[in-house]
Amino acid sequence: MQDNQFDLTGKVAVVTGASRGLGQYLGRALARAGADLVITSRKLGDLTPFKEEIEALGRRALPLELDLRDEASIRAMAPKAIKHYGKIDVLVNNAGCNVRKPAVDITWEDWNLVLDTNLRGSFFVAQAFAPHMIANGYGRVINIGSVTSVFGYAGIGPYCASRGGIKQLTMSLADEWGVHGITVNCLAPGWFKTKQNAVLYENPEWVEYLKDRIPLKRPGQPNDLNGAIVFLASDASAYITGQTLLVDGGISTGAIRATTAKK
Template sequence: MTATPAGSDLAGKIALVTGASRGLGRRFALTLARAGADVAVTSRTLDSLQEPLGEIAASGRAAFGVALDVTREESIRSAVAAVEERFGRIDILVNNAGCNIRKPALGVTWADWNTILDTNLRGAFFVAQAAARGMTSRGYGRIINIGSVTSVAGYAGLAPYGASRGGIRQLTMSLAADWGPQGVTVNCLAPGWFKTAQNAVLYEDAAWVAELSSRIPLRRPGQLGDLDGPLLFLAGDASAYV
């Protein structure tokens, strides 16, 4: 874990991170905890949250796990209500839950499309909506929607995923306009090429990694710690006008 960036003290804040059982979500949750926030984490099953809950607790912060299926409206409502009951409020939402199915566009089925869009876009909106009800009533909130390089660029084999992530970018701008007057900032953190469970198979191809790295100014793919600073900036008071 890298050092906590200056100006990113989140002491006394309550954060909710969806899709936090592994990968970026797990990293985000621990990063927020190490900056001083108490953190609620979600996954479809509570069993998959035991390790991240242990990491948060080991950092000295309160940890709370909730089962959440972002494709189900009632699950979203009950999960957010459970977090608010446990901590009293939600100050920071990291909308990270997502999925992908890699297929050529001609092979994408109706079910594939619905699975990806229902999880990545519809789910993100309704989680944000549920959390924002309390945030707007209190006049404070930080919502960070997790996008992707596919939010701004197109790639073969990723039509539904790219549509969902492009939608996240536009959704973020709309929600920022909606809730900004009530003191809630809404931003999109769109990582470039980072190795995660979703794309790990790509990184088994050394030639592909070399070609990818040649197009990145720092000549390497992103590492999880590279997102700590941007996350904490958007989650904290330093980004009050962003």
């Protein structure tokens, strides 16, 4: 057994949606623990600053284009990643989106956008890497879920459906791929201010309400996911699969409004 089970030196991790936000928090943590990265965005140019940051840490970073709503894009990305490094050890299915509207106003297109991106997209990215991981007898798939994987919030129905689905998908893939040495877990962050939800944080009343509902009394900060992502990507979690790990300051002990509108 290696001395430091959390060491990712020599491992290669794919992080989808690494042009900003949580994808960068997660990628940075993995690189600091020793991993080389594949980073994705719909726009290659948006990955340049992060690629440079990872290289400054002494790690390698391969930027690749990926649109989760486009099957051909998913099928093209995985072979490029595998060919470049010769192997992929870790997949972090992070890219995703949200639509905040009352359920009665959700359109067919809103539903498709969120479910296609968050749930269908994550499944097919995992599927694209699975034959390679199966052949290697090793893999760590980490699906990014949310508190909404385990709780339902008003105003984000499709998102909650997609994140609940991610939790169930995680368990199904864990059951199917465990025999091949692949673990599949769900990392479920609580509330982190990013582009996806920044508009909510413009309302001080809502921010106070949010903080009040979080037992640790603050939203998540960029480094708050570091321990969990490195743990799930490393040999330290070798006997853990199919699980959902909430990193949420404890908010999953209670409930919150997910929009600024009062009920």
